[in-house]
Amino acid sequence: MEYLLHILILIGIYVILSVSLNLIAGHTGLLSIAHAAFYGVGGYVAALMALKFNSPFLVNIVCAIVLSGLLGALVGIPSLRIRDDYFVIATFAFQVIAFSVLNNWVSFTGGPMGLPGIPQPTIFGLQVSSQLGFLVLVGVFCALTLWVIHRIVRSPFGRVLKAIREDEVFAQAAGKNVAAYKVLVFVIGAGMAAVAGVMYAHYISFIDPTSFTVMESIFILSIVIIGGAGSLWGPVVGAVVLVVLPELLRFVGLPSSVAANVRQIIYGGLLVAFMMWRPRGFLGEYAFQGKEARE
Amino acid sequence: MSEAILKVTGLSKSFDGVRALSDLSCDLCRGEILGLIGPNGAGKTTLFNVVTGFIAPEGGKVSLKSTDITGLAPHRLANRGIARTFQDLRLIRQLSALDNALLSFRDQPGERLGNVFFRARRGREHERQNRQEAIRLLEDAGIAEKADDPAEDLSYGQQKLLSLVCCLAARAEVVLLDEPVAGIAPEMKEKILGMIRDLRDNGKSVVLIEHDLDAVMQTCDRVVFMDAGAKVSEGTPQEVRNDPKVIEAYID
Numbered sequence: 001m002e003y004l005l006h007i008l009i010l011i012g013i014y015v016i017l018s019v020s021l022n023l024i025a026g027h028t029g030l031l032s033i034a035h036a037a038f039y040g041v042g043g044y045v046a047a048l049m050a051l052k053f054n055s056p057f058l059v060n061i062v063c064a065i066v067l068s069g070l071l072g073a074l075v076g077i078p079s080l081r082i083r084d085d086y087f088v089i090a091t092f093a094f095q096v097i098a099f100s101v102l103n104n105w106v107s108f109t110g111g112p113m114g115l116p117g118i119p120q121p122t123i124f125g126l127q128v129s130s131q132l133g134f135l136v137l138v139g140v141f142c143a144l145t146l147w148v149i150h151r152i153v154r155s156p157f158g159r160v161l162k163a164i165r166e167d168e169v170f171a172q173a174a175g176k177n178v179a180a181y182k183v184l185v186f187v188i189g190a191g192m193a194a195v196a197g198v199m200y201a202h203y204i205s206f207i208d209p210t211s212f213t214v215m216e217s218i219f220i221l222s223i224v225i226i227g228g229a230g231s232l233w234g235p236v237v238g239a240v241v242l243v244v245l246p247e248l249l250r251f252v253g254l255p256s257s258v259a260a261n262v263r264q265i266i267y268g269g270l271l272v273a274f275m276m277w278r279p280r281g282f283l284g285e286y287a288f289q290g291k292e293a294r295e
Numbered sequence: 296m297s298e299a300i301l302k303v304t305g306l307s308k309s310f311d312g313v314r315a316l317s318d319l320s321c322d323l324c325r326g327e328i329l330g331l332i333g334p335n336g337a338g339k340t341t342l343f344n345v346v347t348g349f350i351a352p353e354g355g356k357v358s359l360k361s362t363d364i365t366g367l368a369p370h371r372l373a374n375r376g377i378a379r380t381f382q383d384l385r386l387i388r389q390l391s392a393l394d395n396a397l398l399s400f401r402d403q404p405g406e407r408l409g410n411v412f413f414r415a416r417r418g419r420e421h422e423r424q425n426r427q428e429a430i431r432l433l434e435d436a437g438i439a440e441k442a443d444d445p446a447e448d449l450s451y452g453q454q455k456l457l458s459l460v461c462c463l464a465a466r467a468e469v470v471l472l473d474e475p476v477a478g479i480a481p482e483m484k485e486k487i488l489g490m491i492r493d494l495r496d497n498g499k500s501v502v503l504i505e506h507d508l509d510a511v512m513q514t515c516d517r518v519v520f521m522d523a524g525a526k527v528s529e530g531t532p533q534e535v536r537n538d539p540k541v542i543e544a545y546i547d
Contacts, residue, residue, distance in 0.1 A: 148412075156397070156405035156418060163387050163398050170385040173347065174461070175373035175401045184408055285389070 005131040009203060011243045012138035013196045016145045018223040018235035020192030023149055025221065026229030026286055027158065028185045029165030031084075033217040034075065034091035037098035038190040040212030041068045042197025044102065047115045047207050057121035057128075057202065064194040072190025073183060080182045095214050102209040114208025121202045128202075138199055145192055150232055152188070161185060165230075165286065222271050228284025237282050242267070300325045300500050301346070301377075301469050306355035308341060308524075315341040316352065317524040323469065328491060328501045330515030330532065332508065334544065338524040339504045340382060343471050347379050348372045359469065374401055378467035380458040382474050382504075388447035392438060392457050395446050396429040397422070399461035425464075432460045437486065452483035459490055470494055471502045476510050488514050512536065520544070 021035045045064040049055045055063075079090035102109050109115065121128045121137065128134055152158050163171040164178050171178050201207050219242070227238020246263040254262060279287035299322035308316040315338045323329050331339050344350040346357055348369040357365045364372060378399075386395050397403075403425060404410045405418025433439040436456045441449055449457060455475055462470050475491065476484045488510060494501055495516075505511050511518060511532065518535040520528040528538040535541055 151411055151415075152408075155411040155415075156403045156422060157408055157411050159390070159394060159398060160406050162390060166387045166389055167385050169349070169381070170387060171398075172349075172369040173373055173379055173381075173385070174399045174465070175370050176398075176406070177368075177370045188408075 002131060005135055007243065007247060009131065009135050009138050011239050012135070012142045013199050013203075014220070014223060014239040014243055015142050015236050016138075016196040016199070017193055017220045018227065018239050019145055019149055019232075020189045020196075021220050022224045022227075022229060022231075022235045023152065023161075023192075024185055024189040025224055025288075026231070026234070026284065027153055027165065028161045028182065029286070030080070030182060030186065031088050031221075031288060032091040032186070032189075033088060033214065033221060034095045034098070035189070035193050035220045036212045036214070036216035037095045038068045038072060038193035039197045039200070039216070039220075040098060040102055040207075040209070041071055041190075042194025043201040043207045043212065044109060044115070044197070045194070046198035047118045047201045048108075050119050050202070051115060051117065054119070057123050057198075060121075060202075061195060061198045064198045065191040068194030068197075069187045069191040072187040076183045076186035076190075080179060080186065092214065095217050099209055099213055102212065110208070112208060114206055115201075116206045118201050118205045118207070120205070134203055138203075141195055141199065145195065146232065146236075148192075153232065162230075219267065222267055224281075225284075225288065226270060226274050226281050228281035229288065230286035231283040234281055234283035241282075242270075298325060299323060300360055301502075302358045302361075303342070303346065304356045304358075306342070306345060306357070307353045308338075308345060308350060309353065314338075314524045316345065316355075319355070319521070319524060319526055321519055321526060321529075323500050323502055324517075325500055326495060326498055327516040328495050328503055328514055330511040330518040331502055331504045331521060332506070332511055332518060332535075333521035333527070336523075337521040339521055340473055341524075342521075343379060343473055343502075343504065346372075346471065347377055373465070373467075376466075376468040377471065378462040378465035378469070379471040380455075380462060380473055380475060382477075384451075384454050384458055386446040386454060386457060386461075389445055391443050392433065392446050392449060392453075392460075393426070393429055393442040395457060396432060396460050396464045397425055399464040400425045400429075401465055429460075429464055432463050433457075436460050436490065452479045452487075455479060455487060456483075456490075459487065463494070467499070469500050469502075471504075473504045474506065475503065476505060476507055484510065508536075 017035060017039055024030050024032050042064040045067050046060040049060045049063060075094045079087055082090060103112055128137055160176050160181055164181055168178050223238035223242050224235050228234025245266060249259045249262055274281060301323040304320045306316045306319045333339055345352045348367050351366050356363060359375060404421055410418045430439060430442060433442050438453050438456055441453060446454060446457060476487050491501060491514060503515060515532055518532050519526055520535050520541045522544050528535050528541050
């Protein structure tokens with residue numbers, strides 16, 4: 001039972017991460033591999049605030065969103081001026097820098113030792129101490145994230161995002177400030193990733209930089225692609241599949257040292273298979289291809 | 296002739312040493328259809344791209360209603376009342392014809408993020424009005440029955456009509472049309488040319504790039520002939536047609 005709840009909580013965290021990346025990558029067509037960095041910012045902000053000031057959970061979450069959003073703007077404004085492949089490289093660079101900072105600023109982040117002993121969250125004086133309580137908390141934030149994304153995507157604002165994804169020139173000629181839209185979307189996505197980070201930090205009660213690597217970014221992107229970019233429920237399906245699948249390996253009886261490697265192979269294999277035979281994922285409406293291929 | 300609404304003076308632009316525009320000056324008067332003709336590579340589309348802000352000129356000036364608009368970003372120019380179509384028909388192919396038209400309205404408060412959450416009613420109200428207007432425009436263009444189909448499922452001619460509908464939805468004063476009737480069946484062509492004349496009759500100013508000389512002769516009030524980035528001849532369709540320099544260029 002405990003194990004099942006653990007898996008459900010993890011799925012919840014990855015739903016928040018992948019749904020928010022989907023807004024950036026799936027709906028707006030900006031292939032970012034910096035999502036784990038914003039996830040990490042959220043996690044570290046929450047951990048440091050909880051450890052140093054013993055601040056309440058909701059304050060941590062607001063601070064994490066604001067800081068991560070600001071960082072999103074800081075990264076987004078210069079890197080969104082360049083397009084396609086170059087943008088991917090820019091986000092990759094930021095991801096690497098973010099990891100190095102977390103890993104090397106030992107006095108502040110604890111470096112590779114991480115930050116242990118993050119307290120359980122307290123909301124309006126109520127301490128969330130059971131796993132079930134935590135699942136409810138994650139569920140609430142999942143629902144909130146999905147609702148926000150749903151509102152954005154179904155609105156005229158969301159229609160502009162689709163136009164930008166499909167043809168920036170058309171969007172500009174129709175009077176849309178493409179650069180501003182991109183930065184806004186990047187900031188929203190970064191803020192939401194931070195929410196997932198806060199959840200993770202308080203849940204596991206320990207964080208270290210290895211949870212926020214490039215591999216993690218690519219994992220989140222895989223969820224989006226396999227689930228279906230540009231659809232509301234695609235990443236939810238993707239998160240369930242990609243979190244549950246490696247867990248099944250345990251029941252096959254693979255020793256854990258082998259299972260970890262097999263996991264990577266499965267992710268890689270799945271990604272290649274989907275790119276070749278089902279580029280739109282399970283539920284997606286958008287396939288990542290070169291712009292030339294689509295035109 | 297009434298005053299110039301759009302004025303370009305001394306525009307220059309070269310690509311890798313090839314002069315696409317060389318000291319080009321030209322006026323568009325309020326309420327006229329100006330034809331822009333000339334051989335391929337004469338710089339006609341480059342002129343459109345400069346006027347709509349997609350390409351920065353190396354020299355010269357563009358002004359709209361005597362305000363300098365040189366070098367403004369494309370979306371700013373679009374919001375100042377310049378609408379355009381593209382030679383290669385840029386539409387959002389995955390979105391419905393109706394959504395393409397809706398995207399072209401310039402003043403939708405629902406496109407601002409704050410209004411998505413805090414003043415959603417205003418956005419919805421506006422959307423409802425825009426939708427009615429868009430459907431009326433699609434009806435006038437005769438493609439209303441395709442309103443909910445993805446733009447890519449429309450025939451080539453219908454897509455050209457749709458891009459014109461998008462310009463109408465923009466309620467722009469200046470409309471730049473890049474080859475609106477190229478490769479179109481004759482009856483569709485009449486329809487499109489009729490819509491262009493309606494635009495003028497509603498007080499809009501239109502520039503028309505077109506290789507189909509018959510279409511140009513019967514639609515335009517004034518014609519400019521361009522070659523190698525410069526204006527070679529200018530006048531009524533008849534005058535330009537009979538200009539020896541034009542005849543020579545076409546025989547070449």
